[in-house]
Amino acid sequence: MLLSCSPLIASGAAAETLRMAYSTAPVSADPYPYSDTHTGALAEHVFEMLVGLDDSPLLATEWRWEGPTSIVFDLREGVTFSNGAPFTARDVVYSMCRMMYRVDGRANVVTSALGPVTDVVAVDDHTVRFETTAPYPIITQKLKFLKILSADAAGIEGDIAYDREGDCGIADSYPAQADFDNGDAAIGTGPYVYESFQATGDADLVRNENYWGESPEWGRVEIRSVPNNGARIAGLLAGDYDIVEQPSAEDLQVIDRDENFTYSAVPGLQTIFIVLDTSEDGAGGVTAADGSNPLADVKVRQALSMAIDRQAITDRLFSGNATAANQFAPRYMAGAPEMPELETDAEAARALLAEAGYPDGFALEFNVPADRYTNGQLVGQAITQYWTRLGLDVTLRTEPWSVFQTRRTEGELGVFMYGWGHPQGAAQLISGAFAQRDDDLGLGSANFSNYNSPAFEEAIQAWAVEVDPARSDEYLAQAMKQAVADLPGIPLFYNHELWAHRTDLELVGGAEGRTMAMMVSSK
Structure with a gap:
């Protein structure tokens, strides 16, 4: 499916393309219903969370408990979504509502894990407070999986009142999986935007020129799903891919014999x-x-x-x-x-x-x-x-x-x-x-x-x-x-976690095993 991108993004300066082969196909461009590594890796090129997977601040700059059941997050200022809309606390409330709501009756990644949350309040544009039923100290760990969506992009106007079922008075406006897959709802604050996403899990991404952080090196990223191990390595050796994930022990022996390729590993x-x-x-x-x-x-x-x-x-x-x-x-x-x-x-x-x-x-x-x-x-x-x-x-x-x-x-x-x-x-x-x-x-x-x-x-x-x-x-x-x-x-x-790749690339992978363009740079 061809996804739309803004004229600013489409006219950005050309840059080198990074081609990556996944071992398992991402299920959807919708970041909410699926917990698998590959769907998450794809989504995190486009969407961001309050807290990074490594526990570092991301869209939140800091957080503090103001009582045993109340935690407050200070949000990063100057962040915009890829469509130019500003990121505010209202988007956090909206995203929590969408996470808790069972679209088509299906629970999302952390619907159950965020069940203890009784209220989410936009204190001001850059402060949001979460209330819980009882002390829930691992809420920051669970919020690593709450991808932040734009309330404006969904056409939501005015204040949003949170409820634990996620209806929040706006359920009729929630995007379904098809809306993400065709690009209408695939709007995030991350370093990339979708150019296309296919039902096969293949995706093409282009740099988000509106990104608040350090601009990624790669102007274009092509992700292909290649479940067969031998086919992934053959594609790397043939020059079809720059990086492939999960090489086998036999693959590493092949890589060791070719000076044009190497591999990176992390526990x-x-x-x-x-x-x-x-x-x-x-x-x-x-x-x-x-x-x-x-x-x-x-x-x-x-x-x-x-x-x-x-x-x-x-x-x-x-x-x-x-x-x-x-x-x-x-x-x-x-x-x-x-x-x-x-x-x-x-x-x-x-x-x-x-x-x-x-x-x-x-x-x-x-x-x-x-x-x-x-x-x-x-x-x-x-x-x-x-x-x-x-x-x-x-x-x-x-x-x-x-x-x-x-x-x-x-x-x-x-x-x-x-x-x-x-x-x-x-x-x-x-x-x-x-x-x-x-x-x-x-x-x-x-x-x-x-x-x-x-x-x-x-x-x-x-x-x-x-x-x-x-x-x-x-x-x-x-x-x-x-x-x-x-x-x-x-x-x-x-x-x-293992990746085989060209020797002229520097790859610093994370222990969570996601294969992402942001971890790769030219030597």
Whole structure:
């Protein structure tokens, strides 16, 4: 679809084009409904947030708590949207309303996480106040995903009164996904604007000449979606792309032999782990002779974990470009607790299975998205072998992300591999994946393991309202240790973010793994 851009942008001085190949297609130009890395990376060329992914000020210059349930943000002055409209506190209120409103009945990226927000008030043009039901210290982490939209561009006039359902008296004026995809609503404050966005996820961007910050080096950015790993590297070597993401270990060997190309790596924020449905009522694809769900027994979960040699996986499949996991957040991340290594012991694992009443094993279907994670299918094959050696009857099922995601959402998957990034902090995974759902505290939005531990709940709920950083880390440590003891999931490794690129380019990637033109410069 061809998107419109202002005459000023269209007539800007020509500059070099940067061509980037994504491994997964962005879903839409709409930045609100989707939480995946690639849709987020595309959106953040065009839209900005109050708080940057690295916790730095962005559209807000500073913030402060004025009470246990009231936080105030001072907004950056002199910022305009790409259409020339000024950015004000009113746009923040409007954006929060749009985030909370379920357009076509669908929740947005942080609709649940921002549920504790009871009011958003434009104090003046450059000051906005958020009120919450209870102390909600991680609100700044959640606001990293609130892309700011223009109220003027949506035709909204006058003051906007916030409500928690997001209706705000203006719901009839909200843009739908199609309005972003065709360009009508794709107006942000970021360094680029859309020239085109296709249903395939391919996009062309041009520099936003109205941008308030440092002008980006690249006048034009072309993003193409190339799910096949070999095709991405072939395209790089052929000169079709300047940067490709997620090269495999074999790709890096090819790159090392060509002086025209190199690669950049950074320890990432994503934990790759296995989700286990612990429900007594059964787990999809898991069958035992006695009709029980073996995964409901912690000894079985411990056995599955102990069978896996994480260090072998990171060494052999990633050539060291991944870190073996010992908890559900990168061990090197700020706030992550000190934890021992997870044990690998096949004999002890077999003994645990026997103690749990499954000396002859059981059958399970292991679900892995085929086109989502670096070396995902190879990791799935390795784990299948580890579990088969325990005497389990394991069927490895790989399928496209779109199919996998639908089956996961519908609760069909009893055992599946998943990845969860942590730009919202070290507790992000366990607070979303293992907590009981509590919309007022923003907990448990994706508890596919059906895990329910009173000790874990006590710690994670205390963490959710603790404003003192030291105490918050203590509660996080308690919750993390309980989750690792109970293993409603199995931590595998922390991805390192990798990009292969031309040697004449300088690339400084972020741990969150987004591939963005702003991180690339000419040497």
